[in-house]
Amino acid sequence: MHYQCNLDVFEGPLDLLLHLIKEQKMDIYDIPILEITRQYLSYLDVLSELNLETAGEYLIIAAELAKIKSKTLLPAPDTEEDELTSAGEDPRAELMRRLLEYQRYKEAAFELRQKEYDQQQLFTRSGEVVLDKPEGELMIEANVFDLLTAFQKVLKEKSFKNNYEIKITTLSISDRIGGILEILNASESVTFDSIFTTLNTKEEVVVTFLAILELMRMQLIRSQQARPFEVIRLYAAVDLETQEEILKDFYDSEEKEIPFSES
Secondary structure (H helix, E strand, O other): OEOOEOOOOOOOHHHHHHHHHHHOOOOOOOOOHHHHHHHHHHHHHHHHHHOEOOOHHHHHHHHHHHHHHHHHHOOOOOOHHHHHHHOOOOOOHHHHHHHHHHHHHHHHHHHHHHHHHHHHOOOOOOOOOOOOOOOOOOOEEOOHHHHHHHHHHHHHHOOOOOOOOOOOEEEEHHHHHHHHHHHHHHOOOEEOHHHHOOOOOHHHHHHHHHHHHHHHHOOOEEEEEOOOOOOEEEEEOOOHHHHHHHHHHHHHOOOOOOEEEEO
């Protein structure tokens, strides 16, 4: 079987590491290298299974984690000369510094986006204004790694039947894009898991997930959750007219369809 999709929605390897540290409730000042390496490699396995083109920096970080892990297994330096050169520094120190610096930039960017959002909520008064109190919880954006975590859960919970019949099946990401938008346009929002409820084969599940990522890349849908690592809900991000304009450009492009074929 063969399928391939190159998307620009992934935020980078440091984002993935921060996501894993937060998800596993790890201490960023005392990272368990063995566990974080195992979790990181499991995500790379998912990317590999999706056949997404993994950027070289993801593999570089994987190599760095392996290097740090090997250093932690080595005995402490015995000679005075070795102690002076290494200064007894924790092998994780450099990675920790990079993560903390990246986290500061990420938090600053979030604060700027929040200020921009708050400013958009200010309106000049032209008369008596009645504000309705919003119902429900305040939702936060779910990033691509939250979606990958939810996708891993879907794969684990699905029981795929072994099918030994030789046949050729073509699954189109373009068709799945249309189907997902049809569902979202018919309701205010749906849960991420519900998109996969009626799918019976692994191929259908994978192509549907790729279609969701493609829709996010085109900013046609948004994903939100009440709190990190909770249920993810999908929403249509634009109106029908805008959807048609964006999809027309997508279908007219050279990568009009990315087929999935099984033989």
